Amino acid sequence: MPEDLNWAIGGEAGDGIDSTGKIFAQALSRAGRHVFTSKDFASRIRGGYTAYKVRTSVDRVDSVVDRLDILIALTERTIDENLDELHDGSVIIYDDERTTMQDVNIPEGMIGLPVPLKRLAEEAGGAIMRNVVALGAACAVAGFPIENLDEALEKRFGDKGRAIVENNEEAARLGQEYVAEEYDYDFGYELECTDADYVLLNGDEAIGMGAIAAGCRFYAGYPITPATDVMEYLTGRIDQFGGKVVQAEDELAAINMALGAARAGARAMTATSGPGIDLMTETFGLVATSETPLVICDVMRSGPSTGMPTKQEQGDLDQLLYGGHGEVPRFVVAPTTIAECFWKTVEAFNLAEKYQLPVYLTSDLSLAVTEQTFPPEEFDMDAVEVDRGKVVDESGIESWLDDKGRFQPHYPAEDGISPRAFPGTTDGAHMTTGLEHDSLGRRTEDAEVRVEQVDKRARKVETARREETWDYREFGDPDADTLVLSWGSNEGAMREALAFLDEKGIDVRFVSVPYLYPRPDLTPEVDDAETVIVVECNATGQFADLVEHDTLTRVERVNKYTGVRFKADELASEIEQKLAESPEVQA
Amino acid sequence: MSSEVRFTDFKSDKQPTWCPGCGDFGTMNGMMKALAETGNDPDNTFIVAGIGCSGKIGTYMHSYALHGVHGRALPVGIGVKLANPDLEVMVAGGDGDGYSIGAGHFIHAVRRNVDMTYVVMDNRIYGLTKGQASPTSREDFQTATTPKGPNQPPVNPLALALAAGGTFIAQSFSSDSQRHTELVKRAIEHDGFGFVNVYSPCVTFNNVDTYDYFRDSIVDLSETDHDPTDYDDAKRKILDLDKEYMGVIYQHDESVPYGRREGLSESMADIPDGAPDGATDLVREFY
Numbered sequence: 001m002p003e004d005l006n007w008a009i010g011g012e013a014g015d016g017i018d019s020t021g022k023i024f025a026q027a028l029s030r031a032g033r034h035v036f037t038s039k040d041f042a043s044r045i046r047g048g049y050t051a052y053k054v055r056t057s058v059d060r061v062d063s064v065v066d067r068l069d070i071l072i073a074l075t076e077r078t079i080d081e082n083l084d085e086l087h088d089g090s091v092i093i094y095d096d097e098r099t100t101m102q103d104v105n106i107p108e109g110m111i112g113l114p115v116p117l118k119r120l121a122e123e124a125g126g127a128i129m130r131n132v133v134a135l136g137a138a139c140a141v142a143g144f145p146i147e148n149l150d151e152a153l154e155k156r157f158g159d160k161g162r163a164i165v166e167n168n169e170e171a172a173r174l175g176q177e178y179v180a181e182e183y184d185y186d187f188g189y190e191l192e193c194t195d196a197d198y199v200l201l202n203g204d205e206a207i208g209m210g211a212i213a214a215g216c217r218f219y220a221g222y223p224i225t226p227a228t229d230v231m232e233y234l235t236g237r238i239d240q241f242g243g244k245v246v247q248a249e250d251e252l253a254a255i256n257m258a259l260g261a262a263r264a265g266a267r268a269m270t271a272t273s274g275p276g277i278d279l280m281t282e283t284f285g286l287v288a289t290s291e292t293p294l295v296i297c298d299v300m301r302s303g304p305s306t307g308m309p310t311k312q313e314q315g316d317l318d319q320l321l322y323g324g325h326g327e328v329p330r331f332v333v334a335p336t337t338i339a340e341c342f343w344k345t346v347e348a349f350n351l352a353e354k355y356q357l358p359v360y361l362t363s364d365l366s367l368a369v370t371e372q373t374f375p376p377e378e379f380d381m382d383a384v385e386v387d388r389g390k391v392v393d394e395s396g397i398e399s400w401l402d403d404k405g406r407f408q409p410h411y412p413a414e415d416g417i418s419p420r421a422f423p424g425t426t427d428g429a430h431m432t433t434g435l436e437h438d439s440l441g442r443r444t445e446d447a448e449v450r451v452e453q454v455d456k457r458a459r460k461v462e463t464a465r466r467e468e469t470w471d472y473r474e475f476g477d478p479d480a481d482t483l484v485l486s487w488g489s490n491e492g493a494m495r496e497a498l499a500f501l502d503e504k505g506i507d508v509r510f511v512s513v514p515y516l517y518p519r520p521d522l523t524p525e526v527d528d529a530e531t532v533i534v535v536e537c538n539a540t541g542q543f544a545d546l547v548e549h550d551t552l553t554r555v556e557r558v559n560k561y562t563g564v565r566f567k568a569d570e571l572a573s574e575i576e577q578k579l580a581e582s583p584e585v586q587a
Numbered sequence: 588m589s590s591e592v593r594f595t596d597f598k599s600d601k602q603p604t605w606c607p608g609c610g611d612f613g614t615m616n617g618m619m620k621a622l623a624e625t626g627n628d629p630d631n632t633f634i635v636a637g638i639g640c641s642g643k644i645g646t647y648m649h650s651y652a653l654h655g656v657h658g659r660a661l662p663v664g665i666g667v668k669l670a671n672p673d674l675e676v677m678v679a680g681g682d683g684d685g686y687s688i689g690a691g692h693f694i695h696a697v698r699r700n701v702d703m704t705y706v707v708m709d710n711r712i713y714g715l716t717k718g719q720a721s722p723t724s725r726e727d728f729q730t731a732t733t734p735k736g737p738n739q740p741p742v743n744p745l746a747l748a749l750a751a752g753g754t755f756i757a758q759s760f761s762s763d764s765q766r767h768t769e770l771v772k773r774a775i776e777h778d779g780f781g782f783v784n785v786y787s788p789c790v791t792f793n794n795v796d797t798y799d800y801f802r803d804s805i806v807d808l809s810e811t812d813h814d815p816t817d818y819d820d821a822k823r824k825i826l827d828l829d830k831e832y833m834g835v836i837y838q839h840d841e842s843v844p845y846g847r848r849e850g851l852s853e854s855m856a857d858i859p860d861g862a863p864d865g866a867t868d869l870v871r872e873f874y
Binding site: 029197198201205209217220237240241242243244249252256258259260261263264265266267268282283376382385387422423424425426427428429430433434435442443 | 599600629630632634635645646649650651652653654655656659661663664665666667668669670671673674691692694849850851853855858860862863866867869870873874
């Protein structure tokens with residue numbers, strides 16, 4: 001387990017919680033420390049409890065844990081909301097001169113640290129900087145030199161002018177000094193700085209950056225939590241590479257615009273969350289049957305309907321695998337980490353174009369709102385490869401024309417993959433349609449042609465199974481009797497849970513699956529294990545169902561659907577408990 | 588190639604299954620002529636069609652084309668045009684596709700003013716489903732699903748377009764081949780979203796809005812001193828429900844299409860076979 005510190009700032013939405021937390025996370029990253037952040041937030045602009053949490057270590061951190069060491073509480077509720085995570089010796093920084101905080105009850109065993117945040121901020125130049133005063137105070141508690149904040153403050157306030165940056169530096173200094181002078185106490189923390197250079201980014205940003213790297217030039221979307229950051233990231237950046245972000249009037253328009261751009265030959269994508277996927281499902285079948293390459297990103301949140309918009313869930317898997325009437329192939333890819341959000345996005349574009357079909361790229365709220373540090377080499381642009389598949393130009397088009405000289409966009413090739421001619425290509429003019437069609441793309445109800453086209457589309461999947469690597473990521477003890485399976489964002493928590501389990505002498509083989517369709521055949525792995533436990537953030541166990549279907553073996557299920565992601569220590573206990581219940585282990 | 592293009596080059600070898608006498612024949616012929624006469628050819632033209640009788644047009648014409656989902660043809664056309672501004676994009680649909688299920692997209696496509704053409708074959712009826720009221724059906728038009736008539740006023744598509752900031756609003760009649768062709772041509776040539784509502788009678792299910800009705804009631808604006816750049820006059824005519832006007836009713840003479848406002852001029856289809864130059868700077872931003 002990494003030697004870590006868990007820090008948080010909490011208050012009301014509109015209190016600047018996010019930007020303060022981000023400054024601290026960035027400062028830690030610049031100081032060569034690893035960072036893993038999480039957010040508690042509500043779907044409102046002002047009011048309501050919100051918090052930004054930072055876990056930091058010199059070692060890599062991949063999960064949140066059930067522990068909070070230093071808390072900046074701007075409201076009393078912030079303390080109540082975190083009682084489970086606070087422990088003996090936790091430090092709570094608050095402004096006792098604030099009327100609502102004067103009679104705050106600091107739970108027994110914890111250290112209340114009153115700091116006049118507002119007064120010191122005013123001294124530094126304005127009450128608005130009270131969070132930065134608190135940051136300085138927290139740095140004093142954590143044994144983290146405040147000079148480390150400078151670069152992050154510059155990044156945050158640089159465009160407002162040098163004076164503002166300096167005021168903020170002063171605010172941090174006043175907070176730090178106040179604690180140092182008023183509380184002559186060793187809190188026991190000393191955050192070591194290293195020479196490492198890390199980048200700090202969230203999953204939505206990684207997806208956006210992956211899209212640009214992969215040559216995506218057209219993005220159409222409609223704002224929705226927690227996918228909006230993909231769109232905001234691309235806006236202004238994709239333009240520098242000859243691309244465009246279009247904010248459509250709704251998700252129906254967004255996917256149709258992206259479809260149009262893809263038909264025109266652009267690498268195109270849209271991103272949304274569950275409610276948007278419902279709407280896009282209308283056009284999904286058209287994308288698939290017209291054999292248009294498109295990346296549709298679903299950043300999952302809690303459903304059904306509007307559900308819990310700012311809460312974690314992995315409830316859309318069935319919808320992505322089976323959504324839409326009729327039968328037509330699609331691929332479903334689910335990155336398991338923030339860095340993988342980048343690489344799986346690149347891969348999704350290649351898969352979409354090679355196999356001329358829609359690829360659902362699905363991450364979730366946990367990946368979207370978490371900022372995590374990585375060595376920049378993990379995003380090595382030189383390693384990005386672009387494969388556009390069977391695109392034909394003027395010179396090659398002749399071999400794809402029928403005996404009347406007509407281009408055949410749905411030619412039933414042996415591998416199922418037809419040629420693709422971008423509009424503007426001489427002699428390539430062709431149509432396609434959501435109606436069943438012949439090889440020319442023209443409607444048909446001819447039984448033979450229908451079967452030929454259905455089979456042709458299905459053959460693309462068989463080709464992909466053969467040609468591509470549908471592997472998984474493996475951790476823990478490869479020879480362990482217990483096999484834990486999960487998909488998507490649970491990888492981080494489970495990776496760290498392995499260390500907790502190891503301490504208790506429990507050996508586990510952990511297989512993290514990023515491909516849901518096509519997916520690796522897990523039969524050998526499941527057959528080798530005595531107990532198989534499938535971990536996922538939904539109530540019904542949608543991935544567990546797939547595993548049972550594929551391997552014809554009953555599995556144990558650990559499901560979480562509270563709206564909060566798994567925490568490493570909590571997940572370890574759940575698995576321990578599951579093993580205690582399991583008849584195989586008892587026998 | 589363009590100088591040799593004839594309008595029949597835009598014809599596919601598929602025979603239309605429209606009812607004999609359907610207005611859509613004339614509408615389509617005018618579209619093909621207008622495309623040929625504006626220097627386009629099938630290889631640089633992209634037709635997007637919606638669902639309904641009108642939606643079949645993609646099959647009967649020869650060009651790059653997509654026959655899409657009901658009501659969503661306009662967003663597809665926008666995507667095509669923004670991704671490759673060199674293409675001539677024409678979207679075709681009916682009154683159900685455009686003003687009922689697709690009404691939301693219609694308003695927003697008008698607002699966005701992408702340089703493309705939208706031809707609506709308005710027959711004031713649902714033909715393909717065999718005769719139910721459409722959004723442009725008259726208030727008392729009796730059908731199997733509306734025995735007392737829709738009991739609500741018809742949509743005024745020209746007024747919607749004007750209210751949404753339309754920059755080219757025209758109305759034509761499918762059987763007046765010359766005028767219809769000319770109006771579609773002007774829509775193509777317009778710098779922005781060229782919208783043409785075409786009276787395209789359904790001879791099978793609409794016995795009210797017939798060829799005879801339109802012939803008798805149409806006022807051809809080319810025979811008047813109508814100035815399409817006069818917004819107030821255009822508004823008056825569009826809101827005048829007693830007349831069926833034909834011609835360019837409104838044209839904004841300083842229209843700048845969305846793509847140009849956004850600085851889009853290159854096709855997005857050409858990309859490198861690895862990450863683009865400068866991509867590493869994106870990583871550095873996260874330091």
